[in-house]
Amino acid sequence: MNAEKQKILRRIREALGVHTVHTVHKVHPQGDIASWLPKVGPAFEAWAELFAKNSVQLKTSFHLVESEAAAARLLAETARAEGWQRLAAHGNGPARAIVTTLGLPSLWTDGGYDARELERCDAGITECDALVAQTGSVLVTSKSAGGRALSVLPPHHVVLARREQLVADLPAAFALLERKYRDAYPSFIGFITGPSRTGDIERILVLGAHGPKKLTIVCW
Amino acid sequence: MNTCYPEAGMSMVKVLERLGHAVQFHEDIFCCGQPAFNAGYWDEARMVAGPVLETLAGDGADAIVIGSGSCGAMLKVFYRDLFAKTALEGKAAAVGERTWEFSDFLVTKLGVTDVGAHFPARVTFHDGCHGLRELKVKQQPRRLLEHVRGLELIEMREAETCCGFGGTFSAKFPAISTAMGEVKCASAADTSAEYIVSNDSSCLMQIQGLLDRQKKPIKTMHLAEVLARQ
């Protein structure tokens, strides 16, 4: 394996016309990316409005509520309306607090779980790292959202977010990741933008191809 | 243009003279050398392009005006590649600087958009690819047509899509070339324009060839011919 690695690296160096290893990389200013991408307003009000607008277009259900209690009430209504029987969630924070109030059989992914059991859950409820106004995306990692599968296997993904987690744009989201996890990145980082979809049949949009058919974001 | 569409060339002369410019024509220049160049035979292309370059380099004209986006691109853009690292490299750059596609010359160089033309007709414009993408000719023909009295300009769907000529491509891959041309003809027909106008005779040859075979009434016309009408 190492021999092949050296062969490939050698071919690269020959192709580039160098025989020594480069040690200096060109450093790109990251600030310019934000100036090329779509415009985003200056503060929370503008971001919330943009996130809401994007959510409508993406068919994400986005709710900005006053408190954790309000979030719990909203989830209780959803549980009733959709006839949830089994839920999955994670952690020791708001997700556990709220899901516990719903009083339904719940699977907690922390510490491991059976994939078949997760597959039978009606909804997966997770926290997140950020909401991105520019694109209407949710940023999750295996550390913040109960693993890799919780936010993608159950047919309804519910995200619990705090206002402070709403950021302006993608550069801000990546900067947040770097600040938060720099020396110990989780093995999975994901940007989720709307429910699962496909355009593979005559380029007609269908929701719920493999991942969740529904994405609900409750933010307080 | 010399053998099949001389009227387009004479129209260019008419318009330029009407604007008060002295026009010169080199009888010994027949072809810019693009066919061999595009086919990959750059030595053979230099056989044709070299003498062209020599003639133009020494003619003392202020500008070289070409009624074709593809030939214009050849002189302005590709001669640099063709003569790179040869004795004619400098001349290629110098000639390229002085070369203009016809509508670009009028609008960008001379600053003229109204050439005093009168042509009452419904017209749609096809953007020849080389003119559009190599020479950035897009607004210039439209601004000229806007000022033609009585003319109604209708944009067709996919005006910028290639007509399918592509030089020897049309002969080497005739089925693909024809399909592309059919798509273009259909786009034009949907506008119910009476004329398809373009700044490249090769495009017009391709489109007219298909229209004649299909026996369609819409006619092609070179931009210069429209502008020469009074």
Next chain:
Amino acid sequence: MATEFSQKFKADAKRVAGDLRHRELIQGALRKYEVVRDSCKEAFQDWQGAREGAAERKSDAIDHLDTYLEEFASKLEARGTKVHWAGTGPDARQIFLDILKEKGARSIIKSKAMTAEEIHLNEALEKAGYSVVESDLGEYIVQLRHETPYHIVFPAMHLTRGEISSLFAEKLGSAPTDNPEDLTMIARAVLREKYVTADVGITGANFAVAETGMVSITENEGNARLTAALPRTMITLLGIEKIVPKLGDLALFLPMLATAGAGQALTGYNSMYGGPRQPGECDGPEEFHVILLDNGRTALLADAEQRDTLRCIRCGACLNVCPIYRNVGGHAYGTTYSGPIGSVITPHLRGLQDWKHLSQASSLCGACSEACPVKIDLHHHLLQNRRNAMASKPVRWEKLAFRAFGWLAVRPRLLEALMPFGRFGQKWFHWIVKGGRLDPVRVWTETRELPAFAPSSFTQLWRAKKRAEAAR
């Protein structure tokens, strides 16, 4: 001169170009794409600036590929990933087989990977007795049909819902339906079972982040996420050119990929994977393998004129705008990478003389270069491939013909003398053979009329004008 590849291409291209149903289906779909793509581009504050920035970052990556690859590999390995290096397609296939054997793999689920197509991975695995299920809906559909993907982003673009319904009815025993949602749900049900039971997940990757040692996977369906979440072993295959220098670069590349590729502001799922399950994590593969593939990319790298083709982010934008692609479709190319990027790189990856016809089958309109988010000079590379092909192995009669034309073209008086014969021949003889077997210009006249030689050439008209002016 014509290789079997070029003959097949011409025959397939001709057949599909004349298929009006196909033309309407494909071009209709791509016109819709153009509308959404344009609105995404307009939302950018500076799309051209973004292209410059993307091109610069990818150029930096390519120009320092050795350093970045080493950084990428070492960061991955620090988290327990096994990084493999494959010089060729067969090398890569062997690495897969070795891993699968060692793990005693029984059930394999796969998400979309063009590189896997490139090395014909599925065939090799099936020959070795493994069954591989494609999880991306479009790939799943063409897999059932035993076809290759039609487009690098939309594999089943060439099929109607009716065809897909019949396919599912035949292969899955499902009830026929005209509804795309129902069809998708049929596939979803079948595939969910596979996710939960598969022991190996195979993915491709869109980007390889050097700074943090992560592979980035872009998709809309969620099948790649599931492939990377549940099976105990995950294997990611990607070309060495996928490197981007910094994690923050993805803030630019992800929206550009989505805009250019599909006319979306951002694709549904963009996921970065940096290792197997880490301490404290509750799921994820126990083993994560990343296979870096050369397979001719270093040869492209060595061509300084065309090195920029390695910037390609495989978005498919050039396919979408190419009038040749739009008329002949993805399958006619007969090779993994179709459209303009395929026409440029295939001669490098698979042999110049065998595949030069792809570079020749173009009108050089330049729509591809205009569309490319990383500013690859695609249409000029087609010209360069033609030059290189003819320089190394000219076609004798063609070279002679251009020489003859070159000799004639600088003798306009001779041409003038021949013109009357041309006119005469066209008027009195050509009509007899026109369009038929004996017509020397049949390639034109089969479908088009020729322009008539004008009664007087421009030169003659010019001289007449000068004489009239002198007389005054």
